[in-house]
Amino acid sequence: MRSIGVIGLGQMGVSIARRLIAAGYPLTVYNRTKNKADSLLQMGASWADSPGELVEKVDVTITIVSDNQAIEKLALDEGGFLNSLTPAKILIEMSTLTPATVRKLFSKIREKEAGMLHCPILGGPLDVYGGRATICAGGPKSVYTSVSSILEDISSTVHYVGEITKATVMKLSLNIMLTHYFLGVASSLSMAKAAKLPPYLIHDILTRIAEPVVQKLGDKILNQEESITFTLNNFEKDQRYFLEAAAELGVHLPTNEAVQKLALEALDKGMGNLDFSSLAALLLKEEATD
Ligand SMILES: NC(=O)c1ccc[n+]([C@@H]2O[C@H](COP(=O)([O-])OP(=O)(O)OC[C@H]3O[C@@H](n4cnc5c(N)ncnc54)[C@H](OP(=O)(O)O)[C@@H]3O)[C@@H](O)[C@H]2O)c1
Numbered sequence: 001m002r003s004i005g006v007i008g009l010g011q012m013g014v015s016i017a018r019r020l021i022a023a024g025y026p027l028t029v030y031n032r033t034k035n036k037a038d039s040l041l042q043m044g045a046s047w048a049d050s051p052g053e054l055v056e057k058v059d060v061t062i063t064i065v066s067d068n069q070a071i072e073k074l075a076l077d078e079g080g081f082l083n084s085l086t087p088a089k090i091l092i093e094m095s096t097l098t099p100a101t102v103r104k105l106f107s108k109i110r111e112k113e114a115g116m117l118h119c120p121i122l123g124g125p126l127d128v129y130g131g132r133a134t135i136c137a138g139g140p141k142s143v144y145t146s147v148s149s150i151l152e153d154i155s156s157t158v159h160y161v162g163e164i165t166k167a168t169v170m171k172l173s174l175n176i177m178l179t180h181y182f183l184g185v186a187s188s189l190s191m192a193k194a195a196k197l198p199p200y201l202i203h204d205i206l207t208r209i210a211e212p213v214v215q216k217l218g219d220k221i222l223n224q225e226e227s228i229t230f231t232l233n234n235f236e237k238d239q240r241y242f243l244e245a246a247a248e249l250g251v252h253l254p255t256n257e258a259v260q261k262l263a264l265e266a267l268d269k270g271m272g273n274l275d276f277s278s279l280a281a282l283l284l285k286e287e288a289t290d
Contacts, residue, residue: 001025004150005058007051007074007081008065008095009036012121015128016062016094016154021045023153030054050079055089060147064094064121068101075105085114090147093118094135096175099165106139106164115143118164119151120171122178131156136174138167181210183255191242194249220277228275235276236263 001024006017009031017040020027027045029037030053037047048054051074055061061081065071071093075082085091091109093102093116102118109116116139123133133155137144144160151158161167185206192202219225239260246253266272266279 002059002150003028003057005029005048005054005061007031007054007061007063008070009040010064010066011125012094012128013064014040015125016064017045018043018129019131019154020150025150025153028054028057051075051081052079052084055081055084059088060090060092060150062092062094067095068097071095071097071101071105075108082108082112085109085112087113090115090117090143092116092147092151094121096120096171097168099168102165102168115140115146116164117143117147118167120167121155122171122174123155128154133157134159136161136167136170138162138164138170180255187251187253187255191246191249191251191253194251217277220275221280225277226275228273230276231273232263232266232276232278233272235279236260236267236272239263
């Protein structure tokens, strides 16, 4: 069994490390704040004093830290992991990052002739702990093939999507939807609460309709279906009514303000009698300016 290292023991890193220990891998860990490793060391993990020392000790290194700045610091600072990477080593970067940072890191790691994948995760620490997260994997196919069993030990759902930044963007793209979901649920429940409506009933109805709505709208957009079920004129009217009712109840709906702005843009372009799903075309710059 190959030895693995985990750099970054926040919410996600600890869950990943626990799964790897449970799967029987010899594990070494490093974190800027050492005491976050305590429970893992008690479970049998070893400690490395720096990211560089960790990479020297293991075959495969997983990094999962906050952001672009954190990963660059851990790679490049004194004791950083970049200088310890050699051709036999593989880095699996799992943080949510931008394509520019992933590209930069990938090019530096290629100079060392080491292998690298970007494998950001969809799902929180409890999903990881339960093996239910979704991993988007990008990078050279041969590198992916050599570590796919490790990724599958972290989560049963792993999608290999091709070149390295494809996975970076796939994760960001999926998270956009989740962000809207979150704000959507928060907005609906805030308005329900302000109007003294039964919040759990609203929550139940939203839960029941969420999956079929996502499926139906996704199908409509992907298949460019032109059938009209709800016009943009009516869609814009609804946005206005949400905002008017919310103002009366003292609820702030910033995302619906942005949606109304987009709907008005569509009406200005003469799209009022088209189906509301044609708003998707406005998001694709090239199509919108055609
Ligand atoms: N939590 C989630 O639900 C979730 C879900 C999907 C994806 N993600 C992504 O996964 C990554 C990790 O998230 P998390 O929730 O585990 O974050 P977290 O709990 O806030 O942990 C952040 C980790 O990054 C380290 N770090 C931050 N800045 C650093 C720096 N300048 N130098 C060295 N280390 C630094 C922290 O070290 P210290 O312990 O020393 O502060 C810690 O290990 C993020 O990119 C996040 O967007 C998170």
